[in-house]
Each structure stands twice: as C-alpha cells, then as structure tokens.
Amino acid sequence: MNKLNLTKQRKVILDLLQHSDDHPTASEIIERLRDQGHHFAYGTVYNSLKYLTEMELIRELKLGETASRYDARTDDHHHIVCKRCGKVDEVLTEVPAEWLKAVEQETAYRVDHAHVVLEGVCPACRIPQA
Amino acid sequence: MNKLNLTKQRKVILDLLQHSDDHPTASEIIERLRDQGHHFAYGTVYNSLKYLTEMELIRELKLGETASRYDARTDDHHHIVCKRCGKVDEVLTEVPAEWLKAVEQETAYRVDHAHVVLEGVCPACRIPQA
DNA sequence: TTATAATTTATACTTAATCTAAATACAAGG
C-alpha cells in the first residue's frame, strides 16, 4: 500500500526488463547493465528485483533451473522451455477453469494459482541440420 | 540401458522415499537417515538421489523452493503447495490433452512434458482458528 | 588371488542469493 519509490537503479533495471524480449536471470541482467555502462552493486540488483517483484511491476520465474528468471510481463501466463537450447517462451493459452475445479475437488485445497512449466523443442531446434 | 546397481546406500534411500508420505528435500532425507541410524556421506545422498532419478525409480521435483524435493511416485502427476504451511500434495488429475495441443499451436514447439505447480490453501489450514 | 572398475567418503569448491555495516542520497522542517 506504500507509494512507489523508483530510484535511478530500480528504474534502469525495470526499463531493461521491459525492453528485453527474453527472460533474463539476475546475472544476465548484471551483464547487460555493464554493457550499458552501469555499475550497480551486485546486491542492489537483487534488492531491486525483489522490490520490483513486490510492487508487481515484474515477476520472478522459477522454472526449475538453478537461477530465477525475471519477466516484465505481469499478466498471468505460463512458460515453455526448449530442452535443446534453453530458450524460454511465453504460453498465453490459459489453463481451463474446469481443470482447476477438478483439482480443487481432488485435493480439497482452495486453488489460488497455477503455474505450468512445459518442456519441449522450439521451432529453431527442430529444423533438420546439415 | 545399463543394469540396475542398487548398493546398500541406494537401497536404503529408495526404501526411505517409498515409505514417506511426503516429498522430502535432500537435507530432510539426511536427517531421517540419521534418525534411522545411518550415516552416509553428504555427497553419497546426493549421488544416490541422482542415480535413482536417472534410473527413474524416483523423481526430482523443482517446485520453486530453494531445494529440490524427491518423490517415489514416478507416474506423471502434478503438485500443489499450501501457501500457509508448505505442505506438498499430489495432483493426479491430468491436464487436458486439448490444452497441450493448443499450446503447441500457439508456440510452434513440440511439447514433451508439462509440470503444473499449483498454489493454494490446504484443508487443515482452512479450518477456522480459535 | 589379483587386477579392474564402481562406489563411498571427506572435504574443497561453486553458484545463487542474502545479510551486514558503513557510506550516500533523499525528503522535510526550521
């Protein structure tokens, strides 16, 4: 409920994410900041990512890799990972509500949220190689 | 394709998992082994879990927590995590095949596998407190 | 038995992420 405090560092990091077309990890973000001439402290990048996530300006993705990825897309959606090249793409097709109902029936949980991580092979990796 | 080599350590760990009704992490497994009087090296537990996973006798679960969990249930299924108490329960209801088809259409990926991690509140945590 | 390969063990190391304490920036109030 607090008012947003976008420091220079937080703004730069948010901007970087909003102009990325992928889902970078913290260390990829640090690399890109370096490339842009910024030298924020390691901890600042983590703090900023946490702050932006709490403010719901970005989302933290845990896709089962060692490091979290970050996403400026904040609407509910899923992700698919290419098992060959590691590319992470968006999945906007929504999980059917009846399925969630069925899960509530089965488990007796109240279901708040579902995140699907799909694994597959991306179009580029499927092209036959010479 | 190699024949199974279940050493004493691997057997004990597999047995422990098969008799667990939850989804313990590696360090929880190490604790329980201690309680049973076993003192396997730290690395042996990790190696055994990796071996058993590769042999498909158990499955490694990455539910977005800091540590992997392990599951002796090897048929395809999903998981729901209670946001209050952290309990992890099984979800056997299968994701509709049409949904997977729709994702293939949307992304142009070939989809091999989908793992859903649901978040909700378990029945016990929903009981009104005094 | 002796040689060979696989596994376990103890320990060192890596990586992602958090914590800490000092330095810096920022927002009011006077």
Add this chain to the structure above:
DNA sequence: CCTTGTATTTAGATTAAGTATAAATTATAA
C-alpha cells in the same frame, strides 16, 4: 540553505544447495 531522520546503495562477508575431487573401500571378474 542547513539539519536531521529515513531509505537506499555499496562492498564485502556469509549462507545454503549442490557439485567436484581424490583417496579409501567395496564389488566384479579373470
């Protein structure tokens, strides 16, 4: 403009999960 309190950044230390290494042990096979 100056002073004071609060929030943030910084650099570096620390934690936690997991991996790597090399010596010791165990199992397999000639």
